[in-house]
Amino acid sequence: MKFGNDLRIKTATSWFPPDHETVEDAIAAGKLDAPDADKIGVTQLPVSTQWSGPEMAVAAARDAMSRAGWSPSKVGLVLHTWIYHQGHDMWSPPHFVANEVGNPEAQSYGVQQGCNGGALxxxxxxxxxxxxxxxxxALVTTGDRFEPPGMDRWTSxxxxxxxxxxxxxxxxRGDAEPDDYALVSMATATDAQFELMMRHGDDFSPAPLWHDGFIDLRRPKKSYLAEYGKKKFETVAGRNIRxxxxDSLHDAGLRPDDPRIKYIALPRLGASLLDSIYGPVINELLKAEALRFGAATGHLGCGDxxxxxxxLRDHASLQPGDIALVIGGGAAWTWACAVVQVPQEHATARDL
Incomplete structure (x- = not known):
């Protein structure tokens, strides 16, 4: 899907709580052993002891509005996405975000697409x-707090x-002011047969946390893989990542070896998952450098x-005219890739 060079990402922001748990903490607590820690591939995880997911989304949104220098009245659409409990039952966090940001009249709704929700x-x-x-x-936000007793951030x-x-x-749409990126194109792919992986062996339940008392994604995955194996999923995942x-490059009018493509940012998944599923496809297809930003954050759900x-803006050496790809995926299963370009001028990105 090509959007054209006048559709801009004014800015993107992340907001992290000040506290964290280190991988050494998790090992000492008996949640991980050394091989598990190597597979996850992080040094620490940010931990919220106070703020809910929607409150952290609001904090990120306020930072974005401040960075942009915008009045809340400019934003007519608010889309919020999440994968875990938002602090209340039978409640609408998108409307909370819109109201707290300062425009309660903005059209607001939620997007549920697993960990691919931010991209969608x-x-x-x-x-x-x-x-x-x-x-x-439009404002897009994500926010999640992966706290016990419903989840264990290291073992779920x-x-x-x-x-x-x-x-x-x-x-x-671009104007005379600076923007972080032109959103040139996006592409998605889905294979819904793998939704079974997230519930295999379980009946449909009448209430949340019915089967285990906490979210244990390992148990249905283990049951699924025992019956079907992992080769099929790895093959389909690789095909859809490709x-x-x-598709996103085609829609942007780019070849995979275009020298303007400097980086591809990978989802903040475990090191073993990136090495086994994403790495082989990207190494074969692109000359761009693959970036992993999750060592001190872990997986942010749909926030990746x-x-x-x-x-990419703050830590990669992108120059005006340079292009980057951002790729993501979420159970069960959809993948997405965006092509973004740093504008050459305040109002005009290089024609592709």
Whole structure:
């Protein structure tokens, strides 16, 4: 899906709580052994002892609004996405975000797409802006707090450590002011047969946390893999990662070896998952450097995508005209890839 060079990501931000747990803490507590720690591949995880997921999303959104120098009234659409408990039951966190940011009249709704939610919300916001010329700007937020007793950030899934954070991005049509990126194109791919992996062996339940008392993603995955093995999933995942990269580049009018493509930012998954599933495809397809930003954050759920946009700006040596790819995925299963370009001038990115 090509959006054109006038669709801009004004800015992207991440907000992390000040506290953390180190991998040494997890090993000392008996949650991990050394091989498990190597598979996760992090030094620490941010931990919120006070703020809920939506409150961290609001903090990231306020930072984004301040960075942009925007009035809240400019934002007519708020999309919020999450994967875990938001602090209240039967409640609408997107409306909370809109109200707390300062525009309670903004159209607000949630996007549920697992850990790919940040990417899909960004794509939906771009589609809204493309279709509705009266919409001035859109805010996308994510926020999750992976606290016990419902989750254990170190052991609820294989090869992942879950970090608490809020993220935000502001989208609009370009004007005379600076922007972080032009959102040139995005592509997605889905194979829904693997939804079974997240519930294998369990009946449908009448209430949350019915089967285990906490979210244990390892147990249904273990049951699924015992019956079906992992080769099929790895093959399909690799094919779809290749597809979203190729499709997003095609829509942007780029070849994989275009020298302007400097980086591809990988999702903040465990080191073993990135090495086994993402790495082989990317190494074969692209000359760009693959960046991993999750060593001190772990997996942020659907926050990976927007956090990577912020870290590309702040920690990668991108120059005007340079291009980066951001890739993500989420159970069960959808993958996404965005092509972004640093604008050459305040109002004009290089034509692709």
């Amino acid at each position: 919300a960004l794509q939906l916001a771009a589609m809204h802006l493309t279709a509705d010329r009266h919409l001035g700007a 899934d294989y090869g992942l450590g879950f970090g608490d954070a809020g993220t935000a991005a502001l989208l609009h 597809k979203v990269i190729a 995508f927007l956090a990577n946009l912020a870290d």
